[in-house]
Amino acid sequence: MTENRLQGKICLVTGSTSGIGKVTARELANRGATVVLVSRSRAKGEATQAEIKQATGNQEVELLVADLSVLENVRHLAAEFQHTHDHLHLLVNNAGAAYPRRTLTSEGLEATLAVNYLAPFLLTELLLDTLKASAPARIVNVSSAQHATVSMEFDNLQGEKTYATLRNYGQAKLALLLWTYELARRLEGTGVTVNALHPGITASNFPAGMAGPAAWAMKLSKPFLLTAEQGAQTTLYLATSPQVEGVTGKYFAKSQAKPSSSRSYDKTVGLRLWEVRSNWWLVLRNGPETLLRGKERQGLQRSRQRRGIALPYACKGRGNPSPLPW
Numbered sequence: 001m002t003e004n005r006l007q008g009k010i011c012l013v014t015g016s017t018s019g020i021g022k023v024t025a026r027e028l029a030n031r032g033a034t035v036v037l038v039s040r041s042r043a044k045g046e047a048t049q050a051e052i053k054q055a056t057g058n059q060e061v062e063l064l065v066a067d068l069s070v071l072e073n074v075r076h077l078a079a080e081f082q083h084t085h086d087h088l089h090l091l092v093n094n095a096g097a098a099y100p101r102r103t104l105t106s107e108g109l110e111a112t113l114a115v116n117y118l119a120p121f122l123l124t125e126l127l128l129d130t131l132k133a134s135a136p137a138r139i140v141n142v143s144s145a146q147h148a149t150v151s152m153e154f155d156n157l158q159g160e161k162t163y164a165t166l167r168n169y170g171q172a173k174l175a176l177l178l179w180t181y182e183l184a185r186r187l188e189g190t191g192v193t194v195n196a197l198h199p200g201i202t203a204s205n206f207p208a209g210m211a212g213p214a215a216w217a218m219k220l221s222k223p224f225l226l227t228a229e230q231g232a233q234t235t236l237y238l239a240t241s242p243q244v245e246g247v248t249g250k251y252f253a254k255s256q257a258k259p260s261s262s263r264s265y266d267k268t269v270g271l272r273l274w275e276v277r278s279n280w281w282l283v284l285r286n287g288p289e290t291l292l293r294g295k296e297r298q299g300l301q302r303s304r305q306r307r308g309i310a311l312p313y314a315c316k317g318r319g320n321p322s323p324l325p326w
């Protein structure tokens with residue numbers, strides 16, 4: 001990619017209705033790219049689309065609607081994108097959230113893990129062939145320095161034992177990094193690069209819904225934080241700079257490569273995460289209760305029965321599930 005001229009390039013940016021993602025999408029449009037916005041709200045997405053078109057004069061700004069906490073929606077999103085595009089030169093996995101309380105999605109997955117790790121993972125895997133067909137292409141994963149404050153607690157990945165907003169958020173961002181490095185190894189020689197970043201502490205809408213002392217601390221420190229414009233710079237650098245042409249499997253902050261936590265490079269942990277993904281694959285095949293234990297599992301099963309859902313949601317075909325791309 002050439003920093004200032006992105007004509008003919010197709011870019012998809014998740015979480016593009018607010019903060020860092022919105023600035024990223026606008027700047028890509030400003031440089032002439034076709035930009036596909038992803039929003040969970042049609043109204044908010046349409047307002048952002050109109051705003052970016054007006055600000056940049058670029059009419060090639062499209063909108064896809066998906067709540068990324070639900071993996072079935074991620075599958076639809078990828079399919080919808082591929083229905084209208086056979087190329088993708090840049091995928092920015094930017095959407096992120098830190099739920100103040102443990103929240104289970106309709107698929108029975110913990111929402112912070114689903115939005116920050118499972119959704120970007122699945123979306124990328126589903127779009128990999130399109131990215132490879134468009135090489136040179138780039139994947140940019142927006143992680144967080146919070147990853148360095150935690151380790152993977154495999155018996156509490158979904159906050160089954162205890163849930164703490166920042167710890168579970170950090171864990172999801174650590175998972176995102178472990179997978180970024182694994183993906184970089186797998187993509188060697190394909191012309192598709194993947195890097196991750198910390199944007200800096202940015203005054204955005206993040207984390208919406210935060211309560212208690214953390215929320216007060218965030219409010220009080222707002223004047224000293226980066227603006228969304230500043231927070232988007234490392235993403236834009238990785239997305240467009242010729243200086244990172246061919247650079248892959250790295251972590252960036254302030255537009256410079258730097259080491260992430262030692263835990264994020266631990267291949268044994270990466271392997272265990274792979275097992276978790278296999279469990280998650282079972283979830284897709286056998287239904288969300290696969291990953292839940294004891295009372296939670298029974299509760300979900302009872303609620304499904306009450307709603308007359310006889311089969312697990314992803315089990316329409318029973319027998320062999322449709323192959324997943326890993």
Ligand SMILES: NC(=O)c1ccc[n+]([C@@H]2O[C@H](COP(=O)([O-])OP(=O)(O)OC[C@H]3O[C@@H](n4cnc5c(N)ncnc54)[C@H](OP(=O)(O)O)[C@@H]3O)[C@@H](O)[C@H]2O)c1
Nearest residue numbers: 015017018019020067068069095096144201202204205206
């Ligand atoms: N701000 C910081 O200090 C900071 C620090 C480190 C890392 N980060 C990371 O930077 C990225 C961007 O955050 P930001 O600061 O720009 O926050 P933000 O203003 O809250 O933007 C987050 C974006 O993600 C979208 N999103 C959240 N949950 C979603 C879901 N379930 N489905 C679809 N979209 C969803 C939001 O959509 P809505 O507009 O509908 O809410 C919004 O567009 C995140 O990955 C965050 O973890 C931020």
